[in-house]
Every structure is written in structure tokens, then in C-alpha cells.
Amino acid sequence: MDHMKPAGFMGIVKALLANYRMVRVKPSLNLFLYHYLQKFKPIDLDGNLIIHSHLPPLNSKAYSRFVTEHLLRQSAGPSHAQIGLTNACPQNCLYCYNKNRRGQTMATAEILELIRRLKKMGVVWLGFTGGEPLLNKDIIEILESAGDDVTLKLFTTGCTLTKQLAADLRRAGLVYVSVSLDHWQERKHDEARRYPGAFQTALKAIEIFKGLGNVHLSVSSVLSRDMIRNGQVEEFLQFLIDLEVHEAWLSEAKPSVAAYWHKELVITEEERLKVCQLQDQYNQMGTITVNYLGHFEGREHFGCNAGHKMVYVDAFGELSPCVFTPMTFGNIREKSIETLFADMKRCFPSEGTCFINKNFELIHKYVRDDAIVSPEDSFALMREVQFEPRSRFFKLYYH
Numbered sequence: 302m303d304h305m306k307p308a309g310f311m312g313i314v315k316a317l318l319a320n321y322r323m324v325r326v327k328p329s330l331n332l333f334l335y336h337y338l339q340k341f342k343p344i345d346l347d348g349n350l351i352i353h354s355h356l357p358p359l360n361s362k363a364y365s366r367f368v369t370e371h372l373l374r375q376s377a378g379p380s381h382a383q384i385g386l387t388n389a390c391p392q393n394c395l396y397c398y399n400k401n402r403r404g405q406t407m408a409t410a411e412i413l414e415l416i417r418r419l420k421k422m423g424v425v426w427l428g429f430t431g432g433e434p435l436l437n438k439d440i441i442e443i444l445e446s447a448g449d450d451v452t453l454k455l456f457t458t459g460c461t462l463t464k465q466l467a468a469d470l471r472r473a474g475l476v477y478v479s480v481s482l483d484h485w486q487e488r489k490h491d492e493a494r495r496y497p498g499a500f501q502t503a504l505k506a507i508e509i510f511k512g513l514g515n516v517h518l519s520v521s522s523v524l525s526r527d528m529i530r531n532g533q534v535e536e537f538l539q540f541l542i543d544l545e546v547h548e549a550w551l552s553e554a555k556p557s558v559a560a561y562w563h564k565e566l567v568i569t570e571e572e573r574l575k576v577c578q579l580q581d582q583y584n585q586m587g588t589i590t591v592n593y594l595g596h597f598e599g600r601e602h603f604g605c606n607a608g609h610k611m612v613y614v615d616a617f618g619e620l621s622p623c624v625f626t627p628m629t630f631g632n633i634r635e636k637s638i639e640t641l642f643a644d645m646k647r648c649f650p651s652e653g654t655c656f657i658n659k660n661f662e663l664i665h666k667y668v669r670d671d672a673i674v675s676p677e678d679s680f681a682l683m684r685e686v687q688f689e690p691r692s693r694f695f696k697l698y699y700h
Contacts, residue, residue: 320365326372329697337602340580342587344547347515353592354477354519354548355381356426357452361476363425366450370423371610375698378422379642381606383430383624384412385616386437391460392496396523398557398625399432401671404617404632409439411633413446415614418638420451430456430624432616435466444473452476456521458499459506467509471516479521479550480506485540493523507544519548519592526553526565529572534579541589548590549583551576555625556661559671567658573599600653604692607656608649612642619673622649625657627664627673628682648683653692660686 323331341352349358357363370376387406388399407415416427427447434440435457447453454477455470470478480503484490487500503520510518520541528534534551541549553568553576554561561567573595580591598605608622615621619629620641630645649656657664663685667678674682691699 320359320368322365322368322373326368327697329700330372330694333694333697341584341590344590346517346547349476349517351517351547353590354454354479354517354550355592355594355597358476361452362450363452366423367425370425376423377643377646379419379424379610379612381426381428381611382419382424383428383611383613384415385431385614386412386429386434386440386443387432388616389436390432390458392433392458392494392499394494394523395560396493396554396558398555398627399615400558401627401668401673402615402617402619403672404619406616407618409437409442411618412439412443415633415638416443416447419612420447422639422642424451426452426454428454428456433458433460435461441469441473444470444475447474449474454479457481457506458494459502462506462509464509464512467513467516471513475516477517477519478510479519480510481522482507482520482541483523485537504544507546511545517548518546519550519590520544520546521550522552524551524553524576526568526572529553529568529576534576538579538583538589538591546589548592551580551591551593551595553595555655555657556664557625557627557657559665559668562661562665567661568595595655598655598692600690600692602692603694604651604653605656606651608645609651612645614638620645621673622656625655627668628679629673629676630679631676648680648686650688651691651695652689654689659689 338352343350343352350360351358357367367380371380385399388402434455444453453475455475456479458481482490482503483493490500491497510516524534538549554566556562556567576593577596577599580593580596583589583591597603607626611623613621613624614633618633620631620633621628622645631641633641663682664674667674667682
């Protein structure tokens with residue numbers, strides 16, 4: 302891609318030095334971040350120094366806010382948030398984490414106010430999801446409203462994308478985009494998405510975003526446990542390398558819906574570590590950035606941030622700990638997002654293990670009538686949760 306070049310180690314050093322407040326961050330955290338960043342080959346994309354798409358560019362206003370508000374001031378609010386712009390989607394994935402969410406869709410004015418409040422609470426990274434977020438006719442206005450001091454990421458199937466819309470999204474402030482693609486074989490991807498043509502739609506979207514040149518492009522992939530067990534992740538990564546995308550954004554299929562409430566479908570710790578090792582291996586090669594959520598959220602790094610530094614507000618205004626967790630702690634139309642988050646965070650001290658992977662059986666216990674767990678039941682459920690120790694980062698952060 303014409304607008305991309307390797308940043309190199311000195312590029313990282315210069316970017317971190319530009320955030321002069323880093324010198325005031327406690328040495329143990331700085332050392333942790335130094336070792337973590339060394340696991341990646343950064344790129345310079347149109348002036349943005351990027352490690353991976355779950356962190357703001359190191360030389361961005363958003364990263365400066367992360368340093369000031371979270372590393373120094375230890376803001377009580379979240380650093381990361383996702384918002385569902387619609388629950389409508391032409392695809393019908395079996396593992397869709399939004400499958401049982403329903404209600405009255407948020408109006409654009411409500412979304413704009415939500416973004417304003419989330420930023421005030423400390424959010425520096427904002428993901429837009431759905432459903433298919435491109436189906437929200439006001440998506441450009443929504444992105445523009447966020448400003449240039451928060452990093453914006455779009456998750457899309459590619460449905461309805463055009464060259465003009467992609468260009469408008471970039472001009473509106475989009476920095477990162479992830480196109481959904483779960484398999485290198487067209488038939489298997491279409492079957493998983495239960496949508497004929499899903500594979501070709503994704504490939505077309507990838508080519509459109511590649512044509513822009515100045516947007517960081519990843520493929521968002523849901524790995525089945527069989528793919529991990531059978532050593533097929535490497536074959537898939539080679540397919541993505543051949544597509545010439547910047548990043549493979551990987552997660553495993555989560556037990557968010559009834560079809561996946563079975564232990565044999567949930568990855569083991571050994572399997573998680575297997576994908577983590579693959580990430581480190583490929584990132585040192587530098588041919589593609591591999592960004593596996595189980596690596597970022599592992600106990601050896603940042604841990605599970607659900608309900609603590611990560612929040613999700615679905616298309617109907619329900620507040621959840623993360624996109625994968627079918628629980629609500631209340632609706633932003635009934636209480637302020639600040640109050641809802643404070644109440645939820647008291648239940649989530651942060652730990653080194655994925656919350657939904659560990660607690661899906663509790664979710665199963667409390668789900669009623671094929672809906673997500675209600676606020677009352679969510680608080681009752683949390684009284685049964687036994688949290689593991691915090692991750693390495695948060696042990697240092699709160700020490």
C-alpha cells in the first residue's frame with residue numbers, strides 16, 4: 302500500500318518521546334509497555350504510527366489522552382467502547398453475539414450524545430459495530446461528531462460499501478476498519494455467515510479500502526476451535542498475507558449464544574496460548590500484524606477489560622461489559638451512562654481470563670425467553686462470579 306512504510310524502533314522511540322508525559326508514568330508500567338510494544342513491527346501509515354488496531358496510533362491525540370487520562374490520572378472511566386449503530390444485518394451468523402438483543406433503536410441524536418459522554422468519561426478508542434453499521438444512514442455524521450482526539454474503528458461485513466462511501470468514511474475520521482472474513486474457502490465462509498455471497502462481498506470491500514491507501518485495514522476473523530486444534534490458523538494467515546491487508550484481527554468463537562454453550566466448543570488455555578505463540582511468531586516476521594484478542598486480553602498482558610475499561614452500548618441503548626457478553630446493566634435512556642457504568646464497574650474488578658469464556662454456564666442459568674440477561678439478573682449473576690487474579694498490567698497499574 303502506497304501510504305505505508307515500516308516505522309522501525311526509532312519511530313516508536315520518537316513517538317513515545319513526543320508524549321512527554323510518559324516520563325511521569327511509573328517505571329514499572331513504562332517497562333511493561335516497552336516489552337509489549339517490542340512484540341510488534343510498527344508501521345507508519347499516512348503519518349499514523351500504528352502498533353495494532355486495538356490501540357490508538359502512538360503519535361495521535363487519542364494516545365496522548367490515553368497517557369494523560371489513564372496511565373497518569375488513572376481515570377475511573379473506560380478507555381475503550383463499542384457502539385452498535387444498528388442491529389439490522391443481511392447476514393445471519395450462527396455465533397452472532399447480538400442475536401438476542403432487541404428494543405427501540407437509538408436515534409442519531411442519542412448516539413451523538415452517547416459519544417460525547419463516553420469521551421468525557423475517558424474513552425480514547427471507539428468501535429462501531431452492529432448488525433451491519435453501514436446500514437445506518439447517518440454513519441458519516443456520527444463519525445464526524447467524534448473529533449480527532451479519539452481513534453475510530455469500523456467493523457463491517459462490507460455489505461452496501463461503495464468506493465464513495467469508503468472515501469467519505471475516511472474523511473469523516475475513520476482510522477481503522479475490520480472486514481469480516483472467517484475462512485479462506487468461499488463455501489465455508491458463506492455457510493458460517495448463512496449468506497450466499499458473503500465471501501465475495503468481503504473481498505470487494507477489502508479491495509475498496511486498499512484502494513484508499515490511507516486507512517488501516519484488517520480482516521476480523523472468528524476462529525472455530527477446530528481451526529485452532531487442526532493447525533489451520535497458519536493456512537488462514539497465509540491467505541490474509543496474500544490479500545495484503547495490514548492486520549489479522551482474530552478472536553475465537555465465543556459462547557455468547559445458546560448454540561455455543563458447550564464446553565467442547567470453548568477453547569482451552571493451552572489452545573489460547575497456541576494462538577498467542579503464533580501471533581508472536583508472525584509479528585516478528587513482519588509480513589502481517591497478527592492481533593489476537595486472547596493475546597491482548599491474556600493474564601500476561603492487559604487481561605479481560607470487560608465492564609472495567611471496555612464497555613458496549615448496543616443499538617438499543619443497553620449497556621453491556623463487552624460485545625460478547627449477553628447481559629445488560631441498564632439502558633442509557635433510563636439512567637445516565639455515567640451512573641450505569643459506575644454500577645457495572647463495581648462488579649468487574651478486571652481479571653486475566655476472558656469473562657464470557659469462563660462464565661458462559663452462569664449466563665445460561667440466567668437467560669430467560671431467548672433474551673439477554675436483564676439488569677436485575679445481571680447483578681444477581683455477578684454475585685456468583687469468582688474472579689481470578691488481575692492481569693500483569695493491572696497488577697502494576699493499581700499497585
